[in-house]
Amino acid sequence: MSISLAVISPKAPPPPRPQPWSSTRIIGHVLMALWIVAGASLLWYLASNVASPFVLKYWSDYLDGIWTTIQIVVISLAIGSLLSLPIAAGRSSKRKIFFLPAYAYVYIFRGTPLLAQTFLIYYGAGSFRPELQEIGLWWFFRDAWYCVIFAFSLNTSAYQAEILRGAIQSVPKGQWEGAQALGLSRPIIFWKIILPQALMVSLRPYGNEIILMVKGSAIASIVTVFDLMGETRRAFSRSFDFQAYIWAAVFYLLIVEILRQIWDRLERRLTRHLQR
């Protein structure tokens, strides 16, 4: 048995491992240098153009465009979330009369491009002009704005229905059984026990869906709606100044990054009981 008689003084930490200039490190530094140069020149370009005739002429159009984009996204997402409830219910139903139509709806809207859906609704409605005028719906399909909202709502409802269904199915069966054993009624079990847990699971996919919607809303510009992308294309076609697209890129990246940050905060807040 050995007893230490003196206190052993702590040793100095080992020197940091030398980082050799390996090929990956060189490539990384070169690429980072390229990004820094690109970012700095972008900043310089934007800063030198803040007071340029282009910006002075079009900045209010850009603000209008951003506002229109936000409106399109918020309204479509809201209508889509309402529509997604019956679709998700049908999709998880065991009866074929409910399951098959809901399945077909989700498959069709997820399997075709949003652009083709928008064209089919906006231009395709023209084929039925007399009929639509007769039932008094022509004012709706004549207006690109309504058609875009309609197409985007249908599209996002299919995606949201899948998110919702997946989330509800991810709640373990024991939660239902436990609540039933406590004598709770089915609606109360669903609203108070299943849904809150499902929403937590679906938070991240919902956030991705919002970002997809912001990016997808650029398609509205093709059918003459002047959202951010539409204003950008108009400004470019009038001025032939490439900074039109660069400003749009900056705005879109800002919107998406802000949304991502908000969503991260929200998720951290809502799952704070799960964090250690």
Next chain:
Amino acid sequence: MDDLLTLLSFGDAGWGDEIATGVFITVSLAIATIPFGLVLGFLLALAKRSEDQSLRLAANIYTTIFRGLPELLTLFLVYYGVQIGLQQLTQMLGFDAYIEVNSFAAGMIALAMVFSSYASEAFLSAFQGIPQGQYEGGYALGLSKRQTMVLVIAPQLLRLSLPALSNLWLILLKDTALVSVIGLADLVRQAGMAARITKEPFLFFGIAFLIYLVLAILSSIGLSRIDAYAKRGEASR
């Protein structure tokens, strides 16, 4: 009904052949994008896993940008950006030429950029499914780092990332519709042209819509076959 069939027939009277070429261009654009997107995505995933911080950061900046920009805007940035850039370059060199970028190539570059940034995430999560022992086993057999990556890791990686990549393929197929905006005569553009001339928009856009649906169904059948083939070594559970 006969009128509609005439409109859809092949030949001078109908639009069947135009739409068929549109489908061909749509499909070939998607297929031509895949190899570039996959290779770039794989390299990005390697960069994001590297020990060097600067390389990781550089790759992350790339994905943040191309996942945040709308695909349509990326397309315009590439199409007009390359065009204006080349024009300024030739002017600096003293030529005076009007340059027009091929819209197929521009579409391919833009779609490959978007595809690769999503594919890199798919590969990255697939990398986590490969145990460390696979690398060690490769080194123990005397394979070099590169050989281990190509012969041992990459085949498993492809198999693990197949579900995510199938999803990305379906998204890519849908995104090709956007290329019609920069003038490539793909399915949507041909349908639009036919709709304008024949004044039958619902018929032709409906046909385009259904063709996209059929393409999606065919791809998911094909992809599930590939998935079954990739899984042939796994025990059935």
